[in-house]
Amino acid sequence: MTLYFEDLRPGTVYQLGSVTVDGAEMVAFARRFDPQPFHVDAEAARHTPFGGLIASGWYTGSVFMRLYVDALLVDAASEGSPGLTELRWLSPVRAGDVLHGRLTVLDSRPSRSSPKRGTALLRGELLRDGEPVMRTTFRGLFGRRPD
Amino acid sequence: MTLYFEDLRPGTVYQLGSVTVDGAEMVAFARRFDPQPFHVDAEAARHTPFGGLIASGWYTGSVFMRLYVDALLVDAASEGSPGLTELRWLSPVRAGDVLHGRLTVLDSRPSRSSPKRGTALLRGELLRDGEPVMRTTFRGLFGRRPD
Numbered sequence: 001m002t003l004y005f006e007d008l009r010p011g012t013v014y015q016l017g018s019v020t021v022d023g024a025e026m027v028a029f030a031r032r033f034d035p036q037p038f039h040v041d042a043e044a045a046r047h048t049p050f051g052g053l054i055a056s057g058w059y060t061g062s063v064f065m066r067l068y069v070d071a072l073l074v075d076a077a078s079e080g081s082p083g084l085t086e087l088r089w090l091s092p093v094r095a096g097d098v099l100h101g102r103l104t105v106l107d108s109r110p111s112r113s114s115p116k117r118g119t120a121l122l123r124g125e126l127l128r129d130g131e132p133v134m135r136t137t138f139r140g141l142f143g144r145r146p147d
Numbered sequence: 148m149t150l151y152f153e154d155l156r157p158g159t160v161y162q163l164g165s166v167t168v169d170g171a172e173m174v175a176f177a178r179r180f181d182p183q184p185f186h187v188d189a190e191a192a193r194h195t196p197f198g199g200l201i202a203s204g205w206y207t208g209s210v211f212m213r214l215y216v217d218a219l220l221v222d223a224a225s226e227g228s229p230g231l232t233e234l235r236w237l238s239p240v241r242a243g244d245v246l247h248g249r250l251t252v253l254d255s256r257p258s259r260s261s262p263k264r265g266t267a268l269l270r271g272e273l274l275r276d277g278e279p280v281m282r283t284t285f286r287g288l289f290g291r292r293p294d
Binding site: 029032033034035036038048049050054056057058061062063065066069073074078079080081082083084085086087088089 | 176179180181182183185195196197201203204205208209210212213216220221225226227228229230231232233234235236
């Protein structure tokens with residue numbers, strides 16, 4: 001059942017499932033995209049305020065995205081996103097963390113320029129033991145349900 | 148010469164160098180983290196509003212991060228980031244695009260809780276032929292120059 005713009009009602013909360021952070025992938029990602037000592041060098045990381053290796057924030061955001069795609073966008077009239085209005089890394093993410101994804105529809109409005117789509121304002125969160133470690137607010141474009 | 152909090156003066160603009168988007172890596176990233184048709188399936192992408200494959204926004208952000216690390220953070224007293232206050236994907240990014248990174252210091256203030264660090268408000272951009280394709284505003288934590 002394809003998810004259309006009309007289905008994204010403000011207040012709706014979607015549970016996006018869980019994932020365990022793979023330490024090897026987490027570090028490989030950082031070596032390629034964010035090679036700062038606290039992301040790639042376990043020994044150096046011990047002497048930083050983080051006290052050990054933590055995930056690149058871009059990795060954490062990408063992990064959220066995959067949960068969101070698998071749970072919702074895989075069968076949705078998604079047309080991408082113009083951007084984020086906020087992204088907070090609230091707590092360091094580490095190898096082995098079990099992260100749960102959650103999506104809340106904050107607002108939705110039909111497009112002024114096209115009768116075929118609309119924009120939803122969405123809150124995405126990753127939680128560990130019920131506490132958010134990442135929170136983002138972003139806009140998603142969705143096609144409207146065909147007549 | 149290590150970059151400290153004191154070096155990040157409002158108004159300073161750093162050129163972060165350029166990179167050519169590798170189509171194979173762009174698609175591999177999306178298969179893992181953002182497997183939407185317009186990111187991973189060339190044939191399906193042709194029938195979307197994008198008219199062909201485009202990069203996941205998380206890939207574009209990660210490409211910016213690598214330019215930023217290589218140009219500046221590689222020798223800086225960086226202590227991570229609490230988050231982004233904005234991220235806009237202004238134009239679709241495609242394989243072969245040559246992207247140039249730019250960082251502008253918008254503001255900086257010493258920490259209220261620690262004499263050892265401060266926060267800079269930074270604007271990061273990726274430009275293609277001089278036009279921004281991605282823009283983000285974010286905070287970076289930096290250690291202060293030792294006496």
